[in-house]
Amino acid sequence: MEVNNSTQIIHVDMDAFFASIEQLDNPSLKGRPVIVGGKPGGRGVVSAASYEARVFGVHSAMPLKTALKLCPRGVFLPVRFARYGEISKHIREIFHHYTPMVEPLSSDEAFLDVKGSEGLFGSAETIGRKIKEEILKETGLTASVGVAPNKFLAKLASDLKKPDGFVVITPDKIREILDPLPVGRLWGVGKKAELRLHALGYKTIGQIALANPKALEMAFGPSAIHLWELAKGIDSRVVTPDRLAKSLSADVTFSEDIEDKEVLGEKLLDLVEHLGARLRKKEIKAGVIEVKLRSSDFETRSVSKTLLEPANETLLLWAEAKVLLKKLLQFDLLPARLISVGAVRLVRPGEVQGGLFDTKIIQKLGEIDRTLDAIKAKFGAEAIGRGVFLTSDDKKSKKEQKEH
Amino acid sequence: MKAICNREALLAACQVASSAISSKDVKPILKNFKAVADEDHCVLMATDLELGVRIEIAGMVVEKPGEAILPASKLISILRETRDAEIHLEADADSSHVAGKSFEFEMPSEDPANFPDIPIFSDEKYHEMTAGTMRAMIRRTVFASASEMARYTMTGALWELEKDSVRLVATDGRRLAWTQGSASEHGGHSVKGQSPVVPSKALNLLDRNFSDDQETIKVCFRPNEVLFKTERSIVYSRLVEGRFPDYKMVLPKKCVSHAILKVEPFGAAVRQAAIMADDEVKKVLFKFNSKKLVMQAQGSISGKSKVELAVEYQGPDVEIAFNPVFVSDLLKVLPNDSEVRLDLIDASSPALFKFGDDYQYLIMPLT
Numbered sequence: 001m002e003v004n005n006s007t008q009i010i011h012v013d014m015d016a017f018f019a020s021i022e023q024l025d026n027p028s029l030k031g032r033p034v035i036v037g038g039k040p041g042g043r044g045v046v047s048a049a050s051y052e053a054r055v056f057g058v059h060s061a062m063p064l065k066t067a068l069k070l071c072p073r074g075v076f077l078p079v080r081f082a083r084y085g086e087i088s089k090h091i092r093e094i095f096h097h098y099t100p101m102v103e104p105l106s107s108d109e110a111f112l113d114v115k116g117s118e119g120l121f122g123s124a125e126t127i128g129r130k131i132k133e134e135i136l137k138e139t140g141l142t143a144s145v146g147v148a149p150n151k152f153l154a155k156l157a158s159d160l161k162k163p164d165g166f167v168v169i170t171p172d173k174i175r176e177i178l179d180p181l182p183v184g185r186l187w188g189v190g191k192k193a194e195l196r197l198h199a200l201g202y203k204t205i206g207q208i209a210l211a212n213p214k215a216l217e218m219a220f221g222p223s224a225i226h227l228w229e230l231a232k233g234i235d236s237r238v239v240t241p242d243r244l245a246k247s248l249s250a251d252v253t254f255s256e257d258i259e260d261k262e263v264l265g266e267k268l269l270d271l272v273e274h275l276g277a278r279l280r281k282k283e284i285k286a287g288v289i290e291v292k293l294r295s296s297d298f299e300t301r302s303v304s305k306t307l308l309e310p311a312n313e314t315l316l317l318w319a320e321a322k323v324l325l326k327k328l329l330q331f332d333l334l335p336a337r338l339i340s341v342g343a344v345r346l347v348r349p350g351e352v353q354g355g356l357f358d359t360k361i362i363q364k365l366g367e368i369d370r371t372l373d374a375i376k377a378k379f380g381a382e383a384i385g386r387g388v389f390l391t392s393d394d395k396k397s398k399k400e401q402k403e404h
Numbered sequence: 405m406k407a408i409c410n411r412e413a414l415l416a417a418c419q420v421a422s423s424a425i426s427s428k429d430v431k432p433i434l435k436n437f438k439a440v441a442d443e444d445h446c447v448l449m450a451t452d453l454e455l456g457v458r459i460e461i462a463g464m465v466v467e468k469p470g471e472a473i474l475p476a477s478k479l480i481s482i483l484r485e486t487r488d489a490e491i492h493l494e495a496d497a498d499s500s501h502v503a504g505k506s507f508e509f510e511m512p513s514e515d516p517a518n519f520p521d522i523p524i525f526s527d528e529k530y531h532e533m534t535a536g537t538m539r540a541m542i543r544r545t546v547f548a549s550a551s552e553m554a555r556y557t558m559t560g561a562l563w564e565l566e567k568d569s570v571r572l573v574a575t576d577g578r579r580l581a582w583t584q585g586s587a588s589e590h591g592g593h594s595v596k597g598q599s600p601v602v603p604s605k606a607l608n609l610l611d612r613n614f615s616d617d618q619e620t621i622k623v624c625f626r627p628n629e630v631l632f633k634t635e636r637s638i639v640y641s642r643l644v645e646g647r648f649p650d651y652k653m654v655l656p657k658k659c660v661s662h663a664i665l666k667v668e669p670f671g672a673a674v675r676q677a678a679i680m681a682d683d684e685v686k687k688v689l690f691k692f693n694s695k696k697l698v699m700q701a702q703g704s705i706s707g708k709s710k711v712e713l714a715v716e717y718q719g720p721d722v723e724i725a726f727n728p729v730f731v732s733d734l735l736k737v738l739p740n741d742s743e744v745r746l747d748l749i750d751a752s753s754p755a756l757f758k759f760g761d762d763y764q765y766l767i768m769p770l771t
Contacts, residue, residue: 287684308554351685353727354768355577356754357649 007170008115009239010128011146011154012135014091015163017108018048018084022077024140033058033074040068040076047079051163084108087139094134098127103239111151113239125168132166149174152187152235174233179206186230188223190253192296192337196220205231221298248284250275251340257296259335264293265325271341272321276314277373279343285310285352286343289317291324293331294338303327309355310347313365314372317341405441405470406494410463411504414491415483417448417461418476420637423609425476426452437479438519439472439495449522450476451640455606456522459613459637471516474500482509523640525633529593530624531565535634536617537585541572542607544583544763547733549604550576557646560603563625565595573651574604579730580651580766595625601648602630606641613637655766656756659747661719663692667742671735673713677701678728680709687770688728692748693721701728724751725770734765 019034033053038044042064049058056071088107095102098121101113114124121127128147135143146157148169157167169177183202184194200219202208208231216224250271258264287310292302303324321341426434438449446464450457472495488504502509550558564571570587610632622633632639677688677699691698697715702708734757747756757765
């Protein structure tokens with residue numbers, strides 16, 4: 001594989017996006033620890049924390065209860081997705097001014113490939129600076145921007161001087177920047193993998209880059225080659241604009257490997273719900289659904305199923321996803337370190353084949369989803385759950401438990 | 405049994421009957437034909453238990469009446485790989501022999517008594533129609549039926565019988581074909597109270613089985629099964645179980661605009677526009693205005709197409725998107741030099757093609 005020597009990938013990452021918007025909309029919050037996610041000590045998790053709150057150790061995905069303990073004087077606010085969406089859209093318009101090659105990763109993060117735009121707007125570094133300035137001027141928010149030859153390095157660069165950072169990694173600086181970084185900074189290396197790498201004697205990215213990839217693979221498993229490439233600064237993934245995206249997926253790498261099948265099912269359900277909401281937001285339907293499971297020793301398997309009709313209703317996606325998970329559990333993949341669900345063969349608005357005998361049930365499911373999405377957008381993801389996910393089996397087992 | 409057969413006639417009969425041979429492993433004996441010969445004629449049978457056929461083999465000289473079990477695919481291969489006009493067939497419960505001038509095959513056999521029985525047509529209540537009418541009706545509908553098992557109740561055509569006519573309706577849930585033709589009722593045959601759906605597989609077998617358009621076809625519905633009698637064969641089929649959707653509900657009663665389309669140029673333009681449509685998401689946008697029809701497709705990576713066609717159109721301008729395959733499927737079964745009328749309501753309502761009074765085809769648009 002060749003190292004791409006042209007520096008053309010930009011990664012833009014908004015700084016504490018949700019919390020910054022709250023501070024922007026209510027200037028009295030500036031300089032105060034803002035925690036977005038819900039009521040202090042509520043059952044939800046932190047969606048975003050301002051840098052002032054991070055000083056106390058508060059971070060996103062942390063239970064609100066923990067956040068309250070760490071930062072009792074924090075300003076706890078509900079999530080306002082509609083407002084964040086507005087600003088996110090505005091920022092995306094800024095990106096699209098420079099290139100159509102924009103791959104949003106979430107509402108506050110995107111990759112841009114500016115190859116071909118350089119003649120018009122200047123070098124990737126110039127474009128990166130312009131974008132950063134425009135975002136600040138037009139929204140009042142700061143972004144951290146990384147410019148590099150590939151996605152991995154660009155993302156790493158945007159993170160190096162966060163917040164309000166701007167880092168360019170040119171090919172001649174790759175080693176100087178990567179070598180001293182801890183292995184945990186490699187994409188895909190979680191806590192567990194980090195410990196294993198430490199145990200094998202690898203503490204820094206530079207040490208991995210110097211390793212013999214074959215030997216590393218023997219010791220660490222098949223994903224070692226990928227890690228070694230990243231450590232060498234090689235990443236061949238291309239920027240895929242949303243419009244051309246062939247699939248959409250949601251995954252989670254567990255902080256601790258999961259052995260329990262039911263817990264795994266719950267994790268999958270969360271992902272399906274999340275994926276469904278993303279599909280619905282984009283008004284996209286999935287023609288095929290795919291579930292992937294990775295074991296603690298990095299064996300990965302995926303299974304997929306074509307839906308009878310393209311769908312984005314959580315209940316319909318879940319009905320297939322749970323069958324696929326059952327299929328995956330026939331293989332020896334536990335304990336699992338990662339699970340993901342993907343929507344493949346996407347059907348966009350205007351491409352949906354209508355049905356002559358469409359049942360009211362599907363319309364109803366769509367309405368339920370829209371209502372739940374709206375409630376969640378207003379009150380946060382934890383505000384409401386689905387009673388229907390108690391399948392008849394679950395109900396039976398609960399009942400049996402009661403009776404016994 | 406022992407007989408001398410005309411190779412071509414035997415091969416033709418085998419090919420029709422082979423449609424009833426199951427591709428799945430149901431029962432080993434069902435991978436075979438059963439031949440039954442008496443003094444002056446010989447019948448070949450095949451069944452997968454859902455569908456069964458008895459077909460008369462023309463040009464047989466029976467030397468010794470009897471029954472035989474013949475491995476279907478091997479027999480067809482043998483007959484295909486020779487040019488001999490005459491084939492000698494001899495079989496008992498242990499083995500079957502097939503021989504020509506320069507070859508001889510011996511194959512293990514089975515007891516013919518183990519072969520499941522296929523009903524014969526002895527009913528006195530039936531509807532009668534010409535093969536030409538029936539073939540046209542089958543060809544106009546069956547393509548619109550569903551093939552996925554998940555839409556099992558739509559995997560055939562609904563039959564509605566009147567005293568002097570018969571209607572066939574097929575749908576896959578996205579498009580629907582409706583056609584009618586003349587027929588005559590005998591002995592008070594009726595399907596009142598039931599909505600029989602004949603599997604597409606049986607109808608396709610029939611379509612291949614008619615010798616000429618003037619041939620008379622008898623059809624008799626019994627509870628859960630149907631029998632067709634052509635001049636030289638009987639086709640038996642179990643009916644599709646379950647409820648066929650209420651199609652009358654979705655046939656539009658009126659329209660807002662309509663176009664008159666010449667089949668040949670319209671078909672060519674649709675195919676042309678569809679070149680750029682994606683394989684995964686097949687979509688062509690049809691823009692109608694008073695002067696012309698503009699068809700556009702855009703692939704995610706392949707590019708764009710725009711094709712114009714002068715058409716007769718009355719009503720407000722409309723843009724409606726269809727799966728071009730659904731449109732082409734209809735045009736394939738219409739005569740090239742004819743015209744078809746298209747009734748539209750709006751971009752999200754079903755569009756109705758009308759060909760004379762006897763054929764309607766409804767397509768749900770992409771939205």
